Amino acid sequence: MKLLVVGSGGREHAIAKKLKNDPKVSMVFCAPGNPGMQTDGIERVAIQESDHQGLISFCQKEAIDWTFVGPEAPLAAGIVDDFEAAGLKAFGPKKAAAKIEGSKDFAKQIMLKNQIPTAKHQTFTEFEAAKAYVIAQGAPIVIKADGLAAGKGVVVAETTGQAIAALSEMLEDNKFGDSGARVVVEEFLAGEEFSLLAFVRNEKVYPMVISQDHKRAYDGDVGPNTGGMGAYSPVPQIPEEMVAQAVTEILEPAALGMIKNGTPFTGILYAGLIATKEGAKVIEFNARFGDPETQVVLPRLTSSLADIITALLQDEEPVLTWSDEATFGVVVAAEGYPGTYEKGMVLPKIANSEVAVYYAGVAEEKNQLVANGGRIFLVEAQGETLSEARQKVYHTLAAADLPKMFYRKDIGAKALK
Ligand code: AMP
Ligand code: GLY
Secondary structure, three states: OEEEEEEOOHHHHHHHHHHHOOOOOOEEEEEEOOHHHHHHOOEEOOOOOOOHHHHHHHHHHHOOOEEEEOOHHHHHOOHHHHHHHOOOOEEOOOHHHHHHHHOHHHHHHHHHHOOOOEOOEEEEOOHHHHHHHHHHHOOOEEEEEOOOOOOOOEEEEOOHHHHHHHHHHHHHOOOOHHHHOOEEEEEOOOOEEEEEEEEEEOOEEEEOOOEEEOOEEEOOOEEEEOOOOEEEEOOOOOOHHHHHHHHHHHHHHHHHHHHHOOOOOEEEEEEEEEEEOOEEEEEEEEOOOOOOHHHHHHHHEOOOHHHHHHHHHOOOOOOOOEOOOEEEEEEEEEOOOOOOOOOOOEOOOOOOOOEEEEEOOEEEEOOEEEEOOOEEEEEEEEEOOHHHHHHHHHHHHHOOOOOOEEOOOOOOHHHHO
């Protein structure tokens, strides 16, 4: 098989590597990919993810069997619709279904109509009305830009003052452009967060093992929200019954709800959940794999990812089996991320066979990998226990030279308490 992965981050590196390690797969291309992926034999293709026609021509020329779309932006722009119109197979939701991530308001409507447990909310376009609602509800309260904002359009406000400032930035100052022209104001849910992802084909839902991301930039869950600073799997403090309940009360009704809505979903459905005292509740849906969740979930998959996607594309039953091992991953980011940061720092060569490195914001200069983005790379390890996997990762990072870079030192701390 010859396959194409669309995207350029650590998530796409993990997807492409998993596909590449399958004996049935002769070649994996990644467009546009990143130079770090070459360490795993993944071929880069210099076509941007927004260039649907360029990607279609490439697939036709190379006789690609199917394409896996990693990030949300091309999905929201209708890449799967365009591929299908050209007679090509692409795995991911169509434009109308990708809206479950692209519009928080749309996602809330699907949840309300299908009795899916989620935080109470209201949507606003007018600053004064939103402000009055925040004052009436009190803090803590959560303010979310309606559209895509790379995980950064969410403010968990501890005071009504902070909430009103966030509303003003989004609705009055246009900080997120059109993405923030509508704002969802949401009840704060207390509890631990976890990510439950599933392969979905219309009404069929095939859940993966759960993981836990760390969204805040700094140790102790403080600082700004990021795309995610580290993850691990399993998450022992989340009871199995809660996960089973989340599958039947959240993922399955969401898949059915999307069909009823006339926007059937095929692809990876990602539920961001909070384990509240009343059970799991949704804080977001994504229409794709998570980053960095993928880098710890896919290494636990013991059946073939290529077979799973092939089966789903042919409307057949996929086979999913998982290892009992624990996986653990820590993101190395540029100092200043998620704000402004420097680029060009030379990356250390990590030649430790106990860990895997998944590259994201990197470029190549004089045959060396250098930093070229906020989240630069992730170091992942497996172990019989979480603490074993964690030790391998932190031991590797402690020995690495990381100029003007930082990483969280407390990934997984909640699981080890
Ligand atoms: P989101 O982009 O919706 O995942 O939000 C980013 C982060 O904000 C989440 O990972 C949570 O840590 C936090 N968050 C979002 N919504 C809520 C909520 N309703 N209650 C508590 N925390 C939330
Ligand atoms: N790690 C969070 C996300 O991918 O949305």
